[in-house]
Amino acid sequence: MKARVIAAAVAVGALSLAGCGSSSPSGSAAAKSCTTTIGMEGPLTGPVASLGQEQLHFAELAVANDNKANHTKISLVQGDTQLNPADATTVTKEFVSNSKMVAVVGPAGSQEVEAVGPLFARAGMAFISGSATDPSLTTSGKNPTFFRTVSNDNVQGPQDAHYIINTLKPKALMIVDDEESYSTDLVSIMIPIFKAAGIKVDHESVSQSVTDFSSLVAKITPAETVVVLPWQIAANAQQFGRDMAQEHKKAVIFGTDGLYSPGTFEIAGSYVSSFGPDIHTIPADASLVAQAQAKYGSFGTFGPPVYAATHVVDEAIAAVCKGGHAPTRANVLAAIKKTNESTSILGKPISFTAHGDPKNGQFFLFKINSKGTYNNIPY
């Protein structure tokens, strides 16, 4: 009995000692090369984990490629936010208290950025999101260290609405949000524009977890020739389209960002507007596409903006190191502000406005043909 107590105590002691030993930083290495840590926040689990995993993969890819190119030793620490402000807050507090960490990529959702912005501001730490598109994030002034590589909803909402009004010319339409703020925000921007144009709008709402749309589809009237789906889950839109086919409804689907998913959402004749380009179609990205596909399989438009964001951070760190300075949070933040890339994975130059928005905000519109292929068309 007693012997067992002692043995167990020794085991516990050994374990805890070992734990302490390994956690102490190995200080000397930092001086020799550009060694530092950046964080990545995203919904790695939970309902939109596929989105977060894609973002994580591209962040990992960017770090690996940039480390090779710049001879830096940047390591990536991941934090799971589940697209939930509370989790994002916890993760951010952990990151901020990690003295080795100099900048963060993410978080994914606008509501999360809103929750963690003040924390990053207090720590003087830059964070770049590749998917938060709420306009107020950059205009409110509450998030001075926030940047994003995607354009905001104030660009997308009106652009899409006007395209629908002018090109598709519906008399009435159905617009369905998915109860997430990304979606409801866009809907609230678009509805007044439709109403001003004299279009009758049937506003509906289904949770992301719903996969049966037959009842909703039955509601589409012949006058409603357009269905707007600002959703994040492409598989749901695909099912929506199939339910339409099954019930012989002829309306055209107009989706946004999340629906960009060749291979998943392929209802012929549908439109998808996206904050990110399809990098499969950008010749300069061919090797990157091959690399990503080999390593992680197929992907959509959520990964590349995060790659771009991570690349911005990597380059900033490399620039600081090259200038002979230590990559501190302040130095990295300053370097990010000065970002001026002539080209990027997104097929366009990247530089930031004083508020942290990308200059020359741009969205991309795609039309799906009968083979399920996405074709970029002008607005």
Added chain:
Amino acid sequence: MSQLATDEPAPVAPAGPQVGADEWVARQAQRREYLPSWLGGTERLVEKVGWWPRLGLAAAAGLVLPLLHVGQFQLQVGIDSLVLALLALGLNVTVGWAGLLDLGYVAFFGFGAYGFALVSSDQLSAQGVHWPAYFSIPVVVVATGLLGLLVGLPSRRLSGDYLAIITLFFGEAFYEITNTVASSKLGGEDGIVGIDPIRGFGVQLLSTEQYYYLMVIFVVGAMIVLRLLEFSRTGRSWRAIRDDPLAASAMTISVDKVKLMAFAFGAMVAGLAGTEFAAQQVSIAPTDFTTQYLIMIYACLILGGAGSIGGAVAGALVLNVVLDGILRNPTYTGYLFYGLIVIALLVKLRPWRRLALVAGSTIVFGYALHAIAAAISHSWVSGSLQSGGWIASALRGWVIVPASATGPGDWGFVLLICMLIALAQVHGRTRTLLLVPTIYLAAFTWETLLGTPTNASITRYIIIAVVLIVMMIARPQGLLGTRRVEVPT
């Protein structure tokens, strides 16, 4: 009856040992169940100290903690744990004492948070409503209590599982209302942002330390209040209706009223936790108050021991510190994983000979298997270990890690589950024999699948789930609870 009350209590000397069934039963029951071996020893030691001194020690430890150069993040984990502890304390009133299975409890927490946020932000009007905390907190807490009364009303007609169902749907309804139905007023999925800190009398609480201290005060205060209540007329009536509502009503207890009080009381504690949560978090959203979090609160209460004040708090602290403080760090997670295996073996496996046998065979088994795999194909063993530190060096050459680990890892996981189920079904020599490959498989699965950084957050949840299941089977009374009997009705 009158002559009874006038007499002084008759001094009753403890009777000497008597032989008979009564005595035997009494003695058996006196042997409380302790944790196995040395853990039980610690338990007995702690038990020697009285309840109030123990509370004093714990409170002092809580107050001293920030002075020990802990980081902001550690303090934040502390605050989160204390919020959970407060919630578990409230749940303990409704579930642990009164036995009313309230699965909508998290909505009271949400109601408190939303209530506080509405009167402490710009949500309601352009210039906002900004009540001072000494006014808003009591109002919100009382309002939450009233909501508790309202939700408790069905408990007068429904009990047990039916009550559980209806409260579960109340919780879902709360989420629906905040997220969708009343989204224009309550901010929908974005929730409410820009919530005032706790302020009043010219003081504002801003720093993490201040909130930490506030939470320590609230939790200790709640513990004191609940302890005083537990052994009062009200507390006894709660526990009486848990054990037998019918008998309670025959013993002059107004069961309906007592149930409603339990609901209201639990709700008030949750409401209080909600106000602190909102003030400290600055922004709240419907996703803060989901069934997932409810499961977490239940897990805390169950782990600590339903019905025990100290248990509720200890459960919350242990679980949340493990989850947020340890399991967010992959290296620590590895230590915890292998540490638990070692401790479980040390505690459960006896005699020593058998332990040595299992340990020895496991080591030999691993090296043999590794050698065979390496001989067949180098790519079978050329993957990199996930664990760092000394564990990695200990495991190298022992555990197989294929170059592409995902597929084998998945199958390893499935096989591991099957092995564990099988292990629970067999006994004696077969079990000992089966233990060796199971341990090896556990290490294999960890190094190829569970321990990988990509899966870190999923692994956290799997660990919560396993803790809940194993705890229920092995020690349903929780860490600090006492085993309860339930008479089937």
Added chain:
Amino acid sequence: MTAPSQPASPPQEGQQPLLALDKLSLGFGGLRALADLDLQVRDREIVSMIGPNGAGKSTVFNVITGIYRPTAGDVRFAGGSIVGRPPHIIARHGIARTFQSLRLFMNMSVLENVLAATYGSTRASPVESVLRLPRHRREERQNRVLAHDILAFFGQRLAGYRWDQPAYSLSYANRRRLEIARALATKPKLLLLDEPAAGMNPTETHEITELIGRLRDELDLTILVIEHDMHVVAGCSDRVLALDHGVKIAEGGFDTVASHPAVVEAYLGRDPEALAAEPGGPGGSPTQGGTKDR
């Protein structure tokens, strides 16, 4: 073995009964549980109810204590009707009971079981309790005195060193005793005992018989007992009531009822030969019990 003392106040005509059941009927769906049952119990009287299983004895208790609501008829207690009152109010009026299938608060200590039953006679609100205001302190003090006295009533059986143990740690017989103690803590005038001797050995059965007598003599209680053990029935009752299928088939002194043909038939069917073969049966006990000369 000592017989209980003679009834202190023999039943008198014209004295108002403490409990009166008036044409009490109860049906569950098509099932008739009680039919036109009349019963009067006077102050300080011990009345036993006997009858085969399913005769409706416990149902009478459940109707009196408000758990079931009668479909017809009236229950008057101390002059007023108590039909339709909830159980806890009836209990506060002074009717306490025990249960056939022991219903203790199993996870509470022995002492707390007794204290819990003082709920109706105390008033301290939760706020008063938390702040330990005078009313709470006074009530707790009084309750403790009361509980000590009640438990002391059971002598060594529920003695001090067990008071802090959970009720489930008690033996079966002691659980029955504790249930009676708990019922006493509601300060009743009328005590309903549902098979108090079930599961007890002969010695314990004898103790219970004695106890029932003491409860009446020392605490001035009126007692209604359901019991199958004829030793107990014979040993303590002033009057015996026999039920079958919810109908009263006999009432009167023990010997009268026990030898009443309807009672014998109810217990044993139409075969009087089997009577002797049933040692615990109604026919056998007066002689076998043998302790009492009537």
Added chain:
Amino acid sequence: MSFFLQELVNGVTTGALYALIALGFSMVYGVLKLLNFAHGDLYMVGGYIGFFIIRWFGGAAKLFIPVPLLVTIMFVAAAVVVGGLGVAMERFAYRPLRNAPRIAPLITAIGISFFLENAALLLFGAQYRVYNTPDFISYSSGIQIGSVSIDSVQIMVLVMGLFIMIGLQQLINRTKLGKQMRAVAADREAAEMFGINVNFTIAAVFFLGSALAGVAGVMAGLLFNTVYNTIGFLAGLKAFTAAVVGGIGSIPGAMLGGLMIGIAESFITGYISSIYVDLIVFGILIVVMLVRPTGLLGRAQLQKV
């Protein structure tokens, strides 16, 4: 009118699915008085099994076996594997708790649900897995009455659902196993004394109930195409509602409840707004529970005192 009919068809199909899940839920409750929160997740596992079988046989577009055979394999495999999972669950987690306080198995069930959801995430990933049913079962193979269309998958679901429910009813009322189940549900100890193998009976109930959930998972996959790791939660909740509204523990009640919930959802979406669906469904539940706590077809149990 045709709109009404279309919504009715949609509602009945969804309702049949809910009813299948609710059946297993209700059966388990009947014998163990256990709210098996993990039941919805068994449905999810069934959905994944169907998906992987399609994939193993070449994928939706390039199947190399005939469709009827494929569908049969999917249903049988889902029933067997998920049924086995249910039995393992009972054996490992619930049986040790049979005499524990009521809260213990409930918490265990929540734990198992949590485990299954996350294990699925770990093994199958977070992405939505898509059946692509239209690639091998054409929509045009269904029935078209005026403007109301019923596709062949819907027909299959309805017919199978009907047969399963009738079969189950027969099994419970006519066979020896059914009698044993009813005996165990009524009084486990008494059943044991009469020589009924209680453990076997309970395991059988778990197998049947779980197998039904697995079958429902495949049906959902064929109908709605999408499978991911958390579909079980909402479906479980709806089935739960269905079982309770119909009368928990009652087999016809579960069917009635399932159909009611399905049709209600469909009509609320069609005639009111999709925004209020969940709230109204929960509202129905709360009203039913308050007015008739035992559900529509449940029988009140007399409390023994």
